[in-house]
Amino acid sequence: MMDTFILAAAVILLLLILASLARVVGGPTIGDRILGGNVVGTKTTVLLLLIGILYSDLGMFVDIAIAYALLNFIATLGATKFFLRRRNTDEVLDEIFHQQEDAVDTTKGGPS
Amino acid sequence: MTLVAMLLILAGLFFFAIGVLGILRFPDFYSRLHAAGKSDSLASVLVIVGVALYNLHDFSFANVLVSLKILLIAVFIYVASPTATHALTRTALVLGIEPWEKGKKRR
Amino acid sequence: MKAKLVTFVILLIFWIIMSGMFDGFHLTLGVLCCLLVAFFSNHLLFTEAHPPSLRGCLGFVVYLPYLFWQIIIANIQVAFIVLHPRMLDKIDPHLFRFDTVLKRPLSKVALAQSITLTPGTITVDVHDEQFTVYALTKDAADALPGEMEQRVARALER
Incomplete structure (x- = not known):
C-alpha cells in the first residue's frame, strides 16, 4: 500500500517538474530560466529520496540526494555570478569601444 | 507513524504544486521568486521529514543514522534556498529586469 | 582556541x-x-571577534520555533494569493529600505534569511546597516522591521 502511495507521489512530482520546465523553456528573462532550473533541482532532490524508498535502498540514495542538493545550490550561484560578471565585462567593453570611437573622431576631425 | 509520514508527504506535494502554480501564474520575475523561494523550501522539508519518519518504521541503528542524514538535507535546503533567492534577486536587479507594477500588462 | x-x-x-x-x-x-x-x-565558521558561546546557541534554539511558525504562515499566504482567481488585484510589489539596529554579521545574516522566508518579503541587498527589501504586498512592507528584528536581537546579540 505504502509503495503505491510513494509511486503516485513520485509521478505527481515528475509532472510538477515538467510543468516547471515550461518556465525554463519559455521564461521571458534569463532570471526566470535560472529560477526554473533551481526549482527543478529542488524537486529532483526530493524525487531521489522517493526513488530510494521504492528501491528499498534509502541509504545509498540519500548520498546521491545530498550531492544533488549541493550541486544544485552551487549551479544556481555559479549561473547568477556568471551573468553578473558578463554584465561587468560588457560595461568595460562598452567603455573601451567608446574611447576608441572618440579617439578616431578626434584624429579625423583634427587636421581640418 | 506511517500515517503521519503519508500526511507530511501529501502536504509537501500540495505546497510543491502551489510553488509551480505560482511560478507559472505570477506576473513578473520578482513575485515568482516569492512563490519559488518560500513554497519550495517548506514543501521539500515536509516531504524530507516524511521520508525520514517512514524510514524509521523498522527501527535499527543504521536506519536512525540514515534518517539523520536525510534531516541534514533539510537543514541544508533551509540554509541554501534563501541564499539562492538572494543571489537571483541581486542578479536580476543588476541585469535590469524591471519589476511589475499595478496596472501594467503581465509578462 | x-x-x-x-x-x-x-x-x-x-x-x-x-x-x-x-x-x-x-x-x-x-x-x-x-x-x-x-x-x-x-x-x-566563527570569527575571532565573536567566539562561539552557549548563550548564543540557546538563543538561536529559542528563535527557531517562532521562525518555523512564520514560515508556515508565509506559505499559507502565498497559497491564498496563488489560488486567488483575480491574483493581480491582490499584489502590489515594491522595493523599500530600512535601517537595522543589529551589529553582528551573524545576526544580520539571520535576519536577512528570516525576512526571505517569512510572509511576503525578500531581502535584495544588505549593505552595512541598510536592508533593501522587496515586498509583495503593502501589509508585509509595514510589518518590517518590527517584531522579527527584536527577536533576532534578543536571540543572537548580547
Whole structure:
C-alpha cells in the first residue's frame, strides 16, 4: 500500500517538474530560466529520496540526494555570478569601444 | 507513524504544486521568486521529514543514522534556498529586469 | 582556541553522521581530517571577534520555533494569493529600505534569511546597516522591521 502511495507521489512530482520546465523553456528573462532550473533541482532532490524508498535502498540514495542538493545550490550561484560578471565585462567593453570611437573622431576631425 | 509520514508527504506535494502554480501564474520575475523561494523550501522539508519518519518504521541503528542524514538535507535546503533567492534577486536587479507594477500588462 | 575546538567537534559529528562507519580505521581518518580542517579554516565558521558561546546557541534554539511558525504562515499566504482567481488585484510589489539596529554579521545574516522566508518579503541587498527589501504586498512592507528584528536581537546579540 505504502509503495503505491510513494509511486503516485513520485509521478505527481515528475509532472510538477515538467510543468516547471515550461518556465525554463519559455521564461521571458534569463532570471526566470535560472529560477526554473533551481526549482527543478529542488524537486529532483526530493524525487531521489522517493526513488530510494521504492528501491528499498534509502541509504545509498540519500548520498546521491545530498550531492544533488549541493550541486544544485552551487549551479544556481555559479549561473547568477556568471551573468553578473558578463554584465561587468560588457560595461568595460562598452567603455573601451567608446574611447576608441572618440579617439578616431578626434584624429579625423583634427587636421581640418 | 506511517500515517503521519503519508500526511507530511501529501502536504509537501500540495505546497510543491502551489510553488509551480505560482511560478507559472505570477506576473513578473520578482513575485515568482516569492512563490519559488518560500513554497519550495517548506514543501521539500515536509516531504524530507516524511521520508525520514517512514524510514524509521523498522527501527535499527543504521536506519536512525540514515534518517539523520536525510534531516541534514533539510537543514541544508533551509540554509541554501534563501541564499539562492538572494543571489537571483541581486542578479536580476543588476541585469535590469524591471519589476511589475499595478496596472501594467503581465509578462 | 575555543573556536577551533568547537569547529572540530561540529566537524566530527558531521563526519560520523555522514560515514556511518565505526571501525578504528575510519574513525582515525575522521579525527585526522577534522583536526586539519579545524586548524586551518576555523575562522570560516566563527570569527575571532565573536567566539562561539552557549548563550548564543540557546538563543538561536529559542528563535527557531517562532521562525518555523512564520514560515508556515508565509506559505499559507502565498497559497491564498496563488489560488486567488483575480491574483493581480491582490499584489502590489515594491522595493523599500530600512535601517537595522543589529551589529553582528551573524545576526544580520539571520535576519536577512528570516525576512526571505517569512510572509511576503525578500531581502535584495544588505549593505552595512541598510536592508533593501522587496515586498509583495503593502501589509508585509509595514510589518518590517518590527517584531522579527527584536527577536533576532534578543536571540543572537548580547
